[in-house]
Amino acid sequence: MAGLIPQHFIDELVNRVDIVDVIDTRVPLKKAGRDFTACCPFHNEKTPSFTVSPEKQFYHCFGCGAHGTAIGFLMDYEHMEFVDAIETLASQIGLEVPREAGDNQPTRSHQPLYDLMLQCSEHFQHQLREHQQSERAVSYLKQRGLSGEVARDFGIGYAAPGWDNLINALGSSAEQKNLLLEGGMLIKRDDGSGLYDRFRDRIMFPIRDRRGRTIAFGGRILGDEKPKYLNSPETPVFHKGQELYGLYEARQAVRNLERLLVVEGYMDVVALAQFDIRYAVATLGTSTTKEHLERMYRVVPEVVFCFDGDRAGREAAWRALENALPVMQEGREARFLFLPDGEDPDTLIRQEGKEAFEVRISNALNLSDYLYDKLLQEVDMKRVEGRARLVEIAKPLLAKLPKGVFHHLMQERLARLSGIDSAQLASMIGGESGSGPQRRTETKIRPKADRGGNQSPSMVRHAITLLLLRPELANQVGDQTGLEQIDMAGIPLLQELIGVVQSGGVSSTAAILERWRDRPEGRHLNKLASTPLDLPEAGAEQEFLDTLQGLKRQYADQRREALLYKQRDQELSGDEKNELQQLFREKAARHK
Incomplete structure (x- = not known):
């Protein structure tokens, strides 16, 4: 597979990195004999039970059981993914992470593209401050109640009117123009005669990845042109089915995130941040995908979907539920918040304020209630045929759930609603077997029993x-x-x-x-x-x-x-x- 990090590099990295240094910069450690201790950063405690061993290069909490290597610590504490943790540690000790292609040839580095996308973001922010026509953009942001602090935190900028502002500013060479084209910032003219700026006369929202690198943009038009919102196309560094606007900013603003609120657009995220709700994210013109959900659940245990209460909002919510089912493992929670007709998060929070809006979030429907409430609306439970129909339409949905406690409880609830014995229902719909992720068989490290069934010490x-x-x-x-x-x-x-x-x-x-x-x-x-x-x-x-x-x-x-x-x-x-x-x-x- 292209882009793999060689195992020998991971070995070298782990051997060279000092886990004590990695953790101590984030959680102050105290020397205790051979090891170091601290109060555990993963649960509340008054007496230190978190131990870091420089000999093992391993940490372990005797209170909550958290443990791992320096790589694992960054993944758990900073909510990083594996590759991000590798790259972070490597940069700290001055190593460049190599990559392997399928033919064992190094893959091309995308760093020049990341660097240029950052320059684009800085250019748009400068335009918002200095361009002679930026007053329209500033006025729009002020009308929406945005402060300079929030605009700074989200890197909001302005793409001025014109066809070649960005080309003239950053396209100083053929190589730069090609990179701008590759990054989706320029478009080729239909007749092949040249290039022009994709974003013109728009409020610009930089989209950042988990490491804070600018990878794409969303632009909100200031005039009456269509589309109202324009996103970057797919590029080598931007895949809209995987990225979430505002996730990086949420992680920066809230150290211990407990939930994420999924809203529709950029302005909803930014408006909620203005009212100190700093845990909102938005998908980028797509439905919430499994990849989006897996990314969010690596950061928080709870995801709340926020939708308009109209028909389109209800349909979008149901699509989100269907996509969420395969990732609903134990310890994960999904809930659904429906706003009053005609309202969105931006308008509603301005009317009622943060406290009332967060009450709505706290009272959002959990996934199980939403699923069965909707199904019950489609059948007549007073009739035997209606209860049978309920089982039939619920069956393919439950089959998407991973095998486990939540799947079992959802099946038990269906049994109560339909009036069927739970064991009989399980046999009719295939027990707990589902199409979701299955637990891998674990290799037990233990000796075989003798013929008498006795286990000798292992x-x-x-x-x-x-x-x-x-x-x-x-x-x-x-x-x-x-x-x-x-x-x-x-x-x-x-x-x-x-x-x-x-x-x-x-x-x-x-x-x-x-x-x-x-x-x-x-x-x-x-x-x-x-x-x-x-x-x-x-x-x-x-x-x-x-x-x-x-x-x-x-x-x-x-x-x-x-x-x-x-x-x-x-x-x-x-x-x-x-x-x-x-x-x-x-x-x-x-x-x-």
């Missing part, structure tokens, strides 16, 4: 924990670990860990965890990394080697018992007889 788990906390122990094993023939749960992971460390590049707990970030075993490795291990420094190597030897003996004992058990009922093969004799000889040798 030496596999202990060996993995030792290696995870002291990766250098892998170099004491040599190329032949002797684990190849052992058939126990967790052995393949242990062998892979040893191989990864021995191959070089991975020298810390954090680096190992990042290698397994997106794999099912990663969750278990993170849990093991959080487990205190009371072991003297000098004893770690011998403990690890002894554990490996113990695993080999344990497997040999299990294998010997299995062959003896099989021998009671059937004849062993020649190879099995030889193997059993060898196992007895090895047992006798151990007891000499």
